Amino acid sequence: xxxxxxxxxxxxxxxxxxxxxxxxxxxxxxxxxxxxxxxxxxxxxxxxxxxxxxxxxxxxxxxxxxxxxxxxxxxxxxxxxxxxxxxxxxxxxxxxxxxxxxxxxxxxxxxxxxxxxxxxxxxxxxxxxxxxxxxxxxxxxxxxxxxxxxxxxxxxxxxxxxxxxxxxxxxxxxxxxxxxxxxxxxxxxxxxxxxxxxxxxxxxxxxxxxxxxxx
Numbered sequence: 001x002x003x004x005x006x007x008x009x010x011x012x013x014x015x016x017x018x019x020x021x022x023x024x025x026x027x028x029x030x031x032x033x034x035x036x037x038x039x040x041x042x043x044x045x046x047x048x049x050x051x052x053x054x055x056x057x058x059x060x061x062x063x064x065x066x067x068x069x070x071x072x073x074x075x076x077x078x079x080x081x082x083x084x085x086x087x088x089x090x091x092x093x094x095x096x097x098x099x100x101x102x103x104x105x106x107x108x109x110x111x112x113x114x115x116x117x118x119x120x121x122x123x124x125x126x127x128x129x130x131x132x133x134x135x136x137x138x139x140x141x142x143x144x145x146x147x148x149x150x151x152x153x154x155x156x157x158x159x160x161x162x163x164x165x166x167x168x169x170x171x172x173x174x175x176x177x178x179x180x181x182x183x184x185x186x187x188x189x190x191x192x193x194x195x196x197x198x199x200x201x202x203x204x205x206x207x208x209x210x211x212x213x214x215x
Contacts, residue, residue: 056199111185112207
């Protein structure tokens with residue numbers, strides 16, 4: 001081997017060794033960085049019990065006008081919060097409404113005990129239900145107007161046009177439609193006069209949302 005060729009070979013070997021050392025150093029630094037950041041990354045992730053329980057969501061009902069609804073996301077599900085009028089509350093107790101229903105007394109386990117009443121809520125004025133149809137998991141739309149395009153017998157409620165399932169303004173399912181159950185009521189409570197916490201039971205109550213018949 002001539003001197004020039006030998007020098008070139010040594011230079012190439014030196015560059016390769018240097019590149020390898022730089023790669024090792026970079027990899028070691030990367031591992032060290034990830035190791036240093038891991039506690040921080042872990043702290044940003046919710047614990048398993050929090051994930052299982054579902055984080056609660058607060059909502060101020062004072063921002064709702066009568067006959068208006070707000071949709072709040074909880075556990076990746078839409079929760080309908082509806083402020084019902086006095087006329088709508090009266091309708092919920094009339095035969096014109098209850099005679100249309102499959103489960104007017106909320107016998108099926110689709111709500112906590114503290115919402116097993118004619119208005120299916122804690123405060124009659126405010127309905128809080130998971131807005132997922134119990135037939136195919138679709139989101140029904142609010143059609144609160146009595147009568148209207150649904151005919152004189154329509155008491156106001158929720159309607160899903162794809163398969164015709166209907167619910168009244170307490171989330172109670174009509175008889176003779178594909179949906180089998182009332183809309184589920186999530187755990188919730190008022191922690192002051194206007195604020196509700198969705199995903200948390202009242203202090204003296206125990207209700208596991210996973211125990212309901214269907215969502």
